[in-house]
Amino acid sequence: MSSQTSIEIKNQPALDLSADTLLIPIREGDKGKSGFLQDVDKLTGGALQTLSLSGVITGQSGELTWLPSTAPAFGRIAVVGIGSVGNGISGANAARDIFATLSRQLRSRDAKTVLIAMEPLANAIGSAELATQTVTEALILGLYRFDKHHTNNKDIPKYSLGRMTLALGGRRAARAIENAHAKGMAMGSATNFARDLANTPANLMTPTIIAEKARELAETKGFEIEILEKSDAQRLGMGSYLSVASGSHQPPKFIVMRYRNGGRKAHVALVGKGITFDTGGISLKPPGGMEAMKYDMTGAATVIATIGAVAELGLEANVLAIAPCTENMPGGSATKPGDVVYAMDGQSIEVINTDAEGRLVLADGIAYARSLGKPSAIIDVATLTGAMGVALGDYRIGVFSNQDALFRQLEQASAKTNELLWRMPIDDYYGKQIKSDVADIKNTGGRLAGSITAAKFIEAFVGDVPWAHLDIAGVMAANNDRGIKVKGSNGTPVRSLVEFIAARG
Numbered sequence: 167m168s169s170q171t172s173i174e175i176k177n178q179p180a181l182d183l184s185a186d187t188l189l190i191p192i193r194e195g196d197k198g199k200s201g202f203l204q205d206v207d208k209l210t211g212g213a214l215q216t217l218s219l220s221g222v223i224t225g226q227s228g229e230l231t232w233l234p235s236t237a238p239a240f241g242r243i244a245v246v247g248i249g250s251v252g253n254g255i256s257g258a259n260a261a262r263d264i265f266a267t268l269s270r271q272l273r274s275r276d277a278k279t280v281l282i283a284m285e286p287l288a289n290a291i292g293s294a295e296l297a298t299q300t301v302t303e304a305l306i307l308g309l310y311r312f313d314k315h316h317t318n319n320k321d322i323p324k325y326s327l328g329r330m331t332l333a334l335g336g337r338r339a340a341r342a343i344e345n346a347h348a349k350g351m352a353m354g355s356a357t358n359f360a361r362d363l364a365n366t367p368a369n370l371m372t373p374t375i376i377a378e379k380a381r382e383l384a385e386t387k388g389f390e391i392e393i394l395e396k397s398d399a400q401r402l403g404m405g406s407y408l409s410v411a412s413g414s415h416q417p418p419k420f421i422v423m424r425y426r427n428g429g430r431k432a433h434v435a436l437v438g439k440g441i442t443f444d445t446g447g448i449s450l451k452p453p454g455g456m457e458a459m460k461y462d463m464t465g466a467a468t469v470i471a472t473i474g475a476v477a478e479l480g481l482e483a484n485v486l487a488i489a490p491c492t493e494n495m496p497g498g499s500a501t502k503p504g505d506v507v508y509a510m511d512g513q514s515i516e517v518i519n520t521d522a523e524g525r526l527v528l529a530d531g532i533a534y535a536r537s538l539g540k541p542s543a544i545i546d547v548a549t550l551t552g553a554m555g556v557a558l559g560d561y562r563i564g565v566f567s568n569q570d571a572l573f574r575q576l577e578q579a580s581a582k583t584n585e586l587l588w589r590m591p592i593d594d595y596y597g598k599q600i601k602s603d604v605a606d607i608k609n610t611g612g613r614l615a616g617s618i619t620a621a622k623f624i625e626a627f628v629g630d631v632p633w634a635h636l637d638i639a640g641v642m643a644a645n646n647d648r649g650i651k652v653k654g655s656n657g658t659p660v661r662s663l664v665e666f667i668a669a670r671g
């Protein structure tokens with residue numbers, strides 16, 4: 167599944183080390199006059215200087231040029247343009263995509279072991295720590311592949327990269343660099359963990375299997391886990407969640423995870439939609455593209471991966487993560503349009519459309535979270551509405567929140583990760599669309615403002631708790647490789663939620 171490439175850091179100048187491929191980042195317009203580039207030039211027998219002066223090497227963002235090496239320490243030298251990557255977070259965000267794309271180019275050219283001279287990038291970004299975290303993440307995310315089920319070698323990349331070493335140069339605060347590297351590793355691997363769960367076809371990623379994967383993660387990363395079975399959900403009165411599960415032969419699994427390392431601080435509750443396959447149920451979806459509904463558990467994958475990374479990094483925080491998992495299938499005992507069900511908090515719901523199932527599992531996910539004690543915030547993550555992709559495309563996550571401060575914290579976290587989001591309205595006005603004639607609320611609100619009425623439905627279960635709803639339907643998967651995105655599940659917004667928890671505590 168995910169790449170086996172090892173990524174290491176060394177507090178030594180790159181030119182004191184050795185590797186099959188030496189990688190040199192170069193800024194746009196940099197004609198090789200710096201002392202460092204003059205040293206590199208010597209290793210290329212003057213080729214770097216010649217190609218720079220003749221305009222072949224421009225340093226434009228992403229430009230990759232292979233040069234021969236006259237030094238026995240290096241098999242060959244690759245020069246990568248980092249354009250005008252600037253200071254701070256925006257520079258890091260640009261560099262993350264450049265290095266992710268680059269990692270795949272290096273792999274396709276059999277770069278074997280790669281040594282990256284980090285100093286030019288660290289200077290451009292203005293922080294060796296940020297540059298280290300960024301490149302570490304970029305390599306892990308960019309090299310990700312889901313090729314477990316290819317049985318022909320010709321279908322998988324011909325080469326794989328061995329060791330990649332980030333050479334930071336001397337005189338660096340070793341501890342801070344190590345922490346940045348560890349953070350990059352944790353962020354990247356947690357995202358790839360979520361990608362693996364989501365990319366795995368639904369017959370091989372049932373609620374039972376997700377629960378097993380979460381349990382394994384809990385054991386390796388060190389957080390508490392409890393799996394509520396169907397009988398537990400019945401006892402607790404989770405009629406909304408169970409109404410989605412009733413058409414399936416796969417037993418539903420309601421996963422409850424806790425990480426406690428924040429002393430007396432109030433906890434943050436994360437709730438992720440875990441529909442392992444969404445057929446639509448009796449309100450059956452059309453066949454075209456239905457295979458993408460294996461991704462309908464991306465919210466669950468996101469919260470599981472997030473709490474795993476939070477535990478791995480040992481953040482000082484208290485986190486509750488809940489993943490109500492089930493298939494949404496038509497079947498003899500499936501919920502029918504017009505059925506009325508009761509959520510755990512007692513609210514009655516008229517199920518107009520069994521394909522609006524995500525909000526039904528979230529209702530009980532949120533009600534259960536609140537029954538365990540008041541969180542300081544609830545954040546739900548869900549591939550909730552096709553309309554979200556219509557509104558914001560595959561670029562930004564739609565965020566609905568009842569608290570400005572919470573929204574701003576999420577926005578700040580997402581600025582660091584470049585997993586962009588956009589605030590959507592939840593005016594009370596939209597609530598009238600989901601008023602039911604026969605129950606407290608109904609699960610669809612008609613064609614207009616589909617993502618907003620879905621959010622209004624969820625809002626009915628959060629009470630007075632600060633809450634944000636992240637509709638990730640538009641961004642759940644990429645249709646081609648581009649920067650840190652690899653065709654298939656994106657694993658967003660795992661990194662943002664980890665940043666959010668790190669900042670909030």
Ligand code: BES
Nearest residue numbers: 519521522523549550551552553610639
């Ligand atoms: N899982 C889907 C939403 C979805 C659609 C995610 C496309 C990613 C890509 C969700 O359960 C759903 O079916 N929503 C319906 C709601 C409607 C019936 C009110 C939709 O968006 O059509």
Ligand code: MN
Nearest residue numbers: 444521522523
């Ligand atoms: Mn659906």
Ligand code: ZN
Nearest residue numbers: 441444462524
């Ligand atoms: Zn769904």
